[in-house]
Amino acid sequence: MITETTSGNRGLLQAEPLIFETGHATGTGVDLPAPKGLKSNLGALTRKAALDLPGLSEPETMRHFVRLSQKNYAIDLGLFPLGSCTMKHNPRLNERAARFEGFADLHPLQPTSTIQGALELMDELAHWLCTLTGMPAVALSPKAGAHGEMCGMLAIKAALEARGESHRQRVLVPSSAHGTNPATAAAAGFTVDEVKGDEDGRVDLEDVVAKLGPDVAAIMITNPNTCGLFEPDIKKIADAVHAAGAYFYCDGANYNAIVGKVRPGDLGVDAMHINLHKTFSTPHGGGGPGAGPTVLSAALAPFAPVPHIVLRGETRELREHMQGTQAFGRMCAFHGQMGMFTRALTYMMSHGSDGLRQVAEDAVLNANYLLARLKPHFSAPFGDRPCMHEVLLDDASIKPKGVETIDVAKALLDEGYHPFTTYFPLVVHGAMLIEPTETEPKRELDRFADVMIALAERVKAGEVEFFKQAPKLTPMRRLDDTRAARQPKLRWRRGANDAGAKVAAE
Amino acid sequence: MRYLPLTDVDREQMLKVIGAKNVDDLFADVPKGALLKDLVPLPKAQGEIEVHRHLQRLAEKNTPAGRTAFFLGAGAYRHHVPASVDHLIQRSEFLTAYTPYQPEIAQGTLQALYEFQSQVAQLLDMEVANASMYDGSTGCAEAAMMAARVTKRKKIVFSGGVHPHYIDTARTACEALGLEIVALPAAVDGEAAVTEELGADVACVIVQSPNVFGTVTDLTKIGEAAHGAGALMVATFTECVSFGLIEPAGAMGADIVCGEGQSIGNALNFGGPYVGLFAVKEKLIRQMPGRVAGETLDADGKRGFVLTLSTREQHIRREKATSNICTNSGLCQLAWTIHMTLLGEQGLRHLATLNHEKAIQLGEALAGVKGVEVLTKRFFNEIAVKLTKPAQEVVDTLAEKGVIGGVAMSRLNPKAGMDNVLIACATEMNTDEDIAAYAKALAEVLN
Ligand SMILES: Cc1ncc(COP(=O)(O)O)c(C=O)c1O
Numbered sequence: 001m002i003t004e005t006t007s008g009n010r011g012l013l014q015a016e017p018l019i020f021e022t023g024h025a026t027g028t029g030v031d032l033p034a035p036k037g038l039k040s041n042l043g044a045l046t047r048k049a050a051l052d053l054p055g056l057s058e059p060e061t062m063r064h065f066v067r068l069s070q071k072n073y074a075i076d077l078g079l080f081p082l083g084s085c086t087m088k089h090n091p092r093l094n095e096r097a098a099r100f101e102g103f104a105d106l107h108p109l110q111p112t113s114t115i116q117g118a119l120e121l122m123d124e125l126a127h128w129l130c131t132l133t134g135m136p137a138v139a140l141s142p143k144a145g146a147h148g149e150m151c152g153m154l155a156i157k158a159a160l161e162a163r164g165e166s167h168r169q170r171v172l173v174p175s176s177a178h179g180t181n182p183a184t185a186a187a188a189g190f191t192v193d194e195v196k197g198d199e200d201g202r203v204d205l206e207d208v209v210a211k212l213g214p215d216v217a218a219i220m221i222t223n224p225n226t227c228g229l230f231e232p233d234i235k236k237i238a239d240a241v242h243a244a245g246a247y248f249y250c251d252g253a254n255y256n257a258i259v260g261k262v263r264p265g266d267l268g269v270d271a272m273h274i275n276l277h278k279t280f281s282t283p284h285g286g287g288g289p290g291a292g293p294t295v296l297s298a299a300l301a302p303f304a305p306v307p308h309i310v311l312r313g314e315t316r317e318l319r320e321h322m323q324g325t326q327a328f329g330r331m332c333a334f335h336g337q338m339g340m341f342t343r344a345l346t347y348m349m350s351h352g353s354d355g356l357r358q359v360a361e362d363a364v365l366n367a368n369y370l371l372a373r374l375k376p377h378f379s380a381p382f383g384d385r386p387c388m389h390e391v392l393l394d395d396a397s398i399k400p401k402g403v404e405t406i407d408v409a410k411a412l413l414d415e416g417y418h419p420f421t422t423y424f425p426l427v428v429h430g431a432m433l434i435e436p437t438e439t440e441p442k443r444e445l446d447r448f449a450d451v452m453i454a455l456a457e458r459v460k461a462g463e464v465e466f467f468k469q470a471p472k473l474t475p476m477r478r479l480d481d482t483r484a485a486r487q488p489k490l491r492w493r494r495g496a497n498d499a500g501a502k503v504a505a506e
Numbered sequence: 507m508r509y510l511p512l513t514d515v516d517r518e519q520m521l522k523v524i525g526a527k528n529v530d531d532l533f534a535d536v537p538k539g540a541l542l543k544d545l546v547p548l549p550k551a552q553g554e555i556e557v558h559r560h561l562q563r564l565a566e567k568n569t570p571a572g573r574t575a576f577f578l579g580a581g582a583y584r585h586h587v588p589a590s591v592d593h594l595i596q597r598s599e600f601l602t603a604y605t606p607y608q609p610e611i612a613q614g615t616l617q618a619l620y621e622f623q624s625q626v627a628q629l630l631d632m633e634v635a636n637a638s639m640y641d642g643s644t645g646c647a648e649a650a651m652m653a654a655r656v657t658k659r660k661k662i663v664f665s666g667g668v669h670p671h672y673i674d675t676a677r678t679a680c681e682a683l684g685l686e687i688v689a690l691p692a693a694v695d696g697e698a699a700v701t702e703e704l705g706a707d708v709a710c711v712i713v714q715s716p717n718v719f720g721t722v723t724d725l726t727k728i729g730e731a732a733h734g735a736g737a738l739m740v741a742t743f744t745e746c747v748s749f750g751l752i753e754p755a756g757a758m759g760a761d762i763v764c765g766e767g768q769s770i771g772n773a774l775n776f777g778g779p780y781v782g783l784f785a786v787k788e789k790l791i792r793q794m795p796g797r798v799a800g801e802t803l804d805a806d807g808k809r810g811f812v813l814t815l816s817t818r819e820q821h822i823r824r825e826k827a828t829s830n831i832c833t834n835s836g837l838c839q840l841a842w843t844i845h846m847t848l849l850g851e852q853g854l855r856h857l858a859t860l861n862h863e864k865a866i867q868l869g870e871a872l873a874g875v876k877g878v879e880v881l882t883k884r885f886f887n888e889i890a891v892k893l894t895k896p897a898q899e900v901v902d903t904l905a906e907k908g909v910i911g912g913v914a915m916s917r918l919n920p921k922a923g924m925d926n927v928l929i930a931c932a933t934e935m936n937t938d939e940d941i942a943a944y945a946k947a948l949a950e951v952l953n
Binding site: 074095128182349358476477 | 624
């Protein structure tokens, strides 16, 4: 096998240095009108600091970023079974709609007479979200799931204050929760009290009841939970929480499993964020942006942050200040992630009530199909009953052979797959959380299952080195995380990176 | 349904393999009564033709900025974004990738992040930058909370020049944590007033340059005073193109520089998604919020990039994390990096000069209108003007004449006592004819 080439390229994969190593200060990919030569009024405040920003012509820029793109895995390339992340197909009609001039070229502070369509779209989105979830109100402005969690927790805080119960400081969070839950509770000024999981991967109702008390503000539960299971005691938990005078925050990251099938409002939820970038298909873009509209119960709705859309006759107005309302504040400048609203509404309308229900059913069916195919070959800690939209495996059957979760993940890279989520949730040792989503055809599921089973066979055969050496076929081999963290090098600096450039060229 | 590949035959076969009678068997854990029997009362599925038509109709009920003489900024700016930017960010490999948790198959995203962090640090003249925040306003709130952690103090002082939405956002986030916000009265040219609030309890002063009224300020002395009192100086901004022409806060002693990056690479999008730029002094890095990419080597000794210093983040530190942020502004950050690569130093300086010139022209044209007083003396591309009538009324009347003349300060902050103040902005997108049309329309409205 050829491993070394003169160019450093490997067939279609092109070696690509940093823009700072190829571009230069006078390179440019834009042609702008000539300045008029007017006298600046900036005087001593004119920039003296060096800029040293490299520029590239348009063809060089295209090549640079296309070459980089080819080193990325993506949903459009194959199954992306990253549990908890809902990597489903991103319909391109959504992209087109978001780029309509009437949405993309709209300033958030234009006079309201010129933005009626935008406000109507937001109202329509709100109507879909409220109807689907069975909740009376939604705050659209949160910019991602974690931001929505903050919105919900601040609404709870405001409701408690209004009741004169600000002494309620404790928030119960199951040990299986996503890291954003405890981080949000703490950032909202609460203390976090961890709730145990039971042996079946569920929140332990008894432990919840034991921990409830007059100082508890809320519980944050993910449902379906991060083990991929629906919480069967969810209503009992909600009732107990309410009886204790606290609120129920639901992390809606896993809403894809139940959209159109179950309304969180029927389960006693007081607040829940919806990741539009998960359930409603707005693209992940290599890390964002997202949107985290947060539905609110009647008890919390009065405290929704500004802005509010107010209907006056036929026209819509924006209420942008808290004065005269009970709003707890403002989550961000302007009105939220309009670009995501457009995409999500397009997606919802395309599916309709029937299609969305089918989304949940197919997502759950696909996951259970993978569970059925994989469980004879891997340890599936809760595999004796159906899962929701995610399959949870662990390392119990591979660890004794010397292979770990991370090794299976890296072997999958060579097989052309993005791996599952590794080591999350924390409550299961060596977790492998697999979320196929509804947009995978059966053929792809079978191909993936075949690969997973073949890897399980290799573990059984004791091929430890095969796993430890993986990946071999990716643009990069395993990267040294420890080195990155010990000697952080977080940016290019003139002169300082020459050694790195040399290594890259070799 | 065009997005759902399973056929009924597939579903039958799969249920058989699973050993379930029907799909509802798989929902057995849902409490009785909570599993919906009927469809929710919403319209049924529609094809591309119908959905496209519906969205198009909604879009047509708006007046796009480009169809008017447009002079609105105040936190979001209308700039030209080269055609290649949108093409590149729509490549599947960028658009439909996740956060780069598996670096071996995400070097595209990671190298672009590293380039972004480097460009941001160069632009702001700061030591390190993170991989983006949601937007400028939430980044500013994070900076305030970070300053409180670093100094172990509780008071945050905002100048009267910071964008009111930024103050409101930070107030919401900070007060929940028990921090105290002091927001000085709105002032066109009064960033330095924050120094009068300094004391042993002040975590940071937060100033903005160019500020919401467009004023450009030398922050050096403010920084010195803050440091003298053991506080940090946080500098925020809403118009990042300005740093092609004006001295960046990093060169004037700021400890944290955070603001809005939308101007580069990103359309107006009615307020989002945007991209928060966030940069700090190296010694503060362990308290920085958000993801960061770093350089390392792979098993073959080749240079590569990974997400690093994650022991600050929620997935590791949970309630002790420096922030709860997870998803950030990835694709908007990529658009920023591509546009900045196309500009380069020369292009950015050129673009910034054009903006400044247009604003000078705008200022002169409006100053020539009876009933207008230009309040901003040193500006980049935005100015505040005082009118003889309430600015909100004027803005609304101008809109009827096809001119989006800016934003009334009373809309941003009704309590500022600046009802007659209008904030207007000019960019490279404005023609000389636009400016003349604005001055003419304003003269009609005022006189
Ligand atoms: C269970 C769960 N909760 C919360 C979040 C946070 O959402 P976001 O990344 O949109 O902030 C995620 C996703 O990353 C998640 O999987």
